[in-house]
Amino acid sequence: MAPGLYVTATPIGNARDITLRALDALKGCDLIAAEDTRVTSKLLAIHGIARPLTAYNDHNAERERPRLLERLHRKSRIVLVSDAGTPLVSDPGFKLVRAAIEEGIAVHVLPGPSAVLAGLALSGLPSDRFLFAGFLSSKAGERRTALEEFKSERATLIFFESGPRLATSLKDMAEILGPRNAAVAREITKLHEEVRRGSLADLARAYEQERAPKGEVTLLVSGAPRAEIDYAVVDEALAKALAFMPLKPASELIAGLLGISRHAVYARGLEKKNG
Numbered sequence: 001m002a003p004g005l006y007v008t009a010t011p012i013g014n015a016r017d018i019t020l021r022a023l024d025a026l027k028g029c030d031l032i033a034a035e036d037t038r039v040t041s042k043l044l045a046i047h048g049i050a051r052p053l054t055a056y057n058d059h060n061a062e063r064e065r066p067r068l069l070e071r072l073h074r075k076s077r078i079v080l081v082s083d084a085g086t087p088l089v090s091d092p093g094f095k096l097v098r099a100a101i102e103e104g105i106a107v108h109v110l111p112g113p114s115a116v117l118a119g120l121a122l123s124g125l126p127s128d129r130f131l132f133a134g135f136l137s138s139k140a141g142e143r144r145t146a147l148e149e150f151k152s153e154r155a156t157l158i159f160f161e162s163g164p165r166l167a168t169s170l171k172d173m174a175e176i177l178g179p180r181n182a183a184v185a186r187e188i189t190k191l192h193e194e195v196r197r198g199s200l201a202d203l204a205r206a207y208e209q210e211r212a213p214k215g216e217v218t219l220l221v222s223g224a225p226r227a228e229i230d231y232a233v234v235d236e237a238l239a240k241a242l243a244f245m246p247l248k249p250a251s252e253l254i255a256g257l258l259g260i261s262r263h264a265v266y267a268r269g270l271e272k273k274n275g
Contacts, residue, residue: 003075009086009112013189061092119218123183129155163212170204187215
């Protein structure tokens with residue numbers, strides 16, 4: 001292994017999901033920087049690996065980051081892992097990577113398991129465009145404000161959520177985002193993996209009536225539906241705009257004002273022009 005920082009994905013549940021490259025890196029590195037050394041120790045024991053471990057997490061990152069960077073400058077090979085999945089997703093790893101890049105230290109990535117992508121694959125929701133939003137706030141006001149900001153987002157929305165807050169978050173989503181399809185993926189790749197699919201309202205009611213689920217939860221929600229086009233309004237706007245500007249800029253202006261597709265407005269303009 002060449003010197004540098006190795007951002008290494010680890011299993012999100014099933015220990016056999018680790019990649020061959022990740023195993024090579026864990027065996028051949030000088031140090032493993034782990035979110036929780038107890039969790040990583042179990043993974044290393046399963047695969048018969050014994051390497052030095054140090055904790056790097058939200059609680060000690062400011063203190064430990066300079067120490068890790070110092071070792072990297074001395075040509076150490078350090079593997080960065082989170083408790084599960086790909087580091088830098090909802091953890092302080094990105095600050096270490098950013099600092100390493102700024103200081104000219106080589107950064108390598110060993111891709112692998114990700115609850116975000118696994119949940120997306122299981123959800124049955126559109127996967128051509130998605131937005132990972134991490135954890136919503138535990139405070140009701142802040143959570144609802146954040147959801148208002150996502151209301152017009154067309155991409156599939158992906159959140160991490162805790163079991164005790166799941167029912168409340170689903171209820172807020174149903175009220176703010178409206179009638180959307182959603183999926184709740186729990187314990188992905190583990191023995192008791194569960195995926196529930198349905199409307200936000202139906203899922204909110206179901207989880208409200210049950211005990212809070214255990215384990216890690218990935219919550220996915222379909223994006224905002226396309227706005228229906230009122231062509232009478234478009235025609236009126238085109239008639240006014242085309243009196244003093246060409247069709248292309250008129251289409252961009254009207255689409256922006258009405259929140260609809262520029263291509264649809266442009267096609268309507270051509271239709272009227274040629275008709």
